[in-house]
Amino acid sequence: MAYVLLIEPDHHCGLSPFPWGTLAVGSHLASRNIPVALINASYLDLAAFEAELSGLLPQATLLGVSCFSTDAAWVLELLARVKKLRPELPVILGGPHPTLLPEQTIQHPLVDYLVRGPGEEACAGLALLLDEVGRPIVDAPERLAALPGLHWRDGRGEAHGNPPAGAPPEVPTDYSLLPEIKQRHLPKYMEILAGRGCSFACAFCYNAVCGHKWAGKSAQALAEEVESIVRRFDPQVIYFRDENFFHSRERVLAFIGEYRSRGFRFQWDATCRANYFTKGYINQELLRELESINCRRMKFGMESGSPRVLKLLHKGIRVEQILHVAQTLSGSSIIGNYSFLMGVPGETRGEYRATLGLIRTILDHDPRAEIIGPQYYRVYPGGELYDEVVAHWGFRQPESFEQWAEAVRGDFFGLDKAQDYRWIDGSPDLPRRADFLVLLARKPLSSLLHPLKFPALPFALLARLRLRLGFYAGMWDMRLAAWMFGKYVSAVYLPKSKAGLVG
Structure with a gap:
């Protein structure tokens, strides 16, 4: 009988995020009555992960692993161990890295299959086909060719691939796949995926490369899923984890009606765009409606205070629109959450200062505003900006999955130490430390009077x-502050995260 084991890697980010890719695939499998289990290594310390893996691996008939480019080393080490224990077990990879580089990734001998794009149908179809045939099926191309997005090697080692799936099926998320310790936190804070993809074409985003246009659940389907979640968990806060929850005005208006008619009481957060704040869409009237149904926070990717950089990034928004959002939300109970980016190729030191100046102005308009970053740009595969870095800045892309793993081990992405990129204008200290500067500037001074936090007060x-x-x-002070913060996170935050205590 088919039994699919899904694994979300340890992303080494110090958080325990919802494993949305594997959770979506697992929910689809469960809806088709295909037995499935999910291990999220980001929730577990090494001993707990090995215990879960040892308990579930013997019964698996298919192993599915999600993979960002930054996970390459971890994933290959896992696959080497799995293949040593069960060399006959088929392995399928999914996620951003195999989606962006399928031809390269499928050549690795530890990877039997991969899926490009949404993986629900391919994973379910492959699991059932393996169960039916009962042996490797690489020499049955007509069967494999029916599975959207699937890539494989035939008996001669030649690679084959199918076009990716279109819009994924609307299946409610099965939160029972999460570990019990995570489920215990869901009454406080719940995430729901109300849609996928984005129809905009930001230069740093892989959605534009992969053609992942926005596809959202209908207001009724979303409300029914929310109602079942409310009955089971009664969450205090729900975060609609779409990349663009407010994409459809009609769906938002319908959702307001569903919220009221079903008697929901939870508070909620959602993503939005600055260019939606217009007279014909998000205006004072609609904001009052959103307040009345407990909208708590709206999240925006603003990225820059430079008009030229916003155009370079293809954001489709203007600085004036960003300021309009901040001014509008300052008179509302809804909190604005704004993220920024710094250090992209071609950005000048004056434009770094413009971004920080915009952040200062936003905070002057609305001291409650939440600022994320400015986050230091890192070179991830996917997007027009990445192509420019490879073409014009002497950036050598790894040529195999193994080379990607070696690059990760050598801190290619600057996860452990931010890279001093050649395109940085002037000293790299400002773009690398701007996030710490804003973080510290936003800290209420009263919160730093605790003995453990008092050393941060002068900074x-x-x-x-x-x-x-x-x-x-x-920026010597910010360098020292960043070092101290890293020590604090390592000593206090990461152990709690691994114990599942940090949501």
Whole structure:
């Protein structure tokens, strides 16, 4: 009988996020009565992960592993171990890395199959086909060719691939696939995927490369899923984890009606875009409607305070629109959450300062505003910006899955230490430390009076002064603050995260 084991890697990010890719595939399998289990290594310490793997691996008939490019080393080490224990077990990879580089990834001897794009149908079809045939099926191309997005090697080692699937099936998320310790936190905070993809073409995003256009659940289907979740978990807060929840005005208006008619009480957060704040869409009237149904937070990817950089990134928004959002939400109970990016190729030091100046202005308009970053740009595969880096900045792309793993081990992506990219204008300290500067400048001074946090107080005062005066020379204080923060996270935050205590 088919039994699919799905594994979400340890992303080494210090968080325990919802494993949306594997969770979506697992939910689809469960809806088709295909036995499935999910292990999220980001929730577990090494001993707990090995215990779960040892208990579930013997009964698996198919192993599915999600993979970002930054996971390549971890994934290959896992596959080497699995193949040593069960060399006959078929392995299928999914996620961003195999989607972006399928021809390269399928050549690795530890990878039997991969799926490009949404993996629900391919994974379910492959699991059933393996169960039916009862042996490797690489020499049955007509059967494999029916599975959307599937790539494989035939008996001669030649690679084959199918076009990716279109819009994924609308299947409610099966939260029982999450470990019990995570499920215990769901009454406090729940994430729901109300749609996938994005119809915009930001230069740093892989959605544009893969053609993942927005596809959302209908308001009725979403409300029915939410109602079942409310009956089971009664969450205090729901985060609609779409990349663009407000894409459809009609769906938003219908959802407002569903929320009221079903008597929901939870607070909720969602993603939005600055260009939706217009007289014909998100205006004062609609904001009052959203407030009345407990919308708590709206999240935006603003990215830059430079008009030129916004055009370079193909954001489709203007600085004036960003300011309009901040001014509009300042008179509302809804909190604005704004993320920014810094250090992209071609960005000048003056444009770094413009972004920090915009952040200062947003905070002047609305002191409650939440600022994410500015996050230091990292070179991930996918998107027009990545292609420019490879073509014009002497950036050598790894040529095999094994080389990607070696690159990760050598901190190719700057996860352990931010890279000093050749295109950075002037000293890299400003783009690399801008996030710490804003973080410290935003800290309430009263929160730093605790003995463990008191050493950060002088740095917070310096950060406030720098942001207010626009003075960013030196940055020695931010380097020291970043080092201290890293030590604090390693000592306090990561152990709790591995124990499943951090949501």
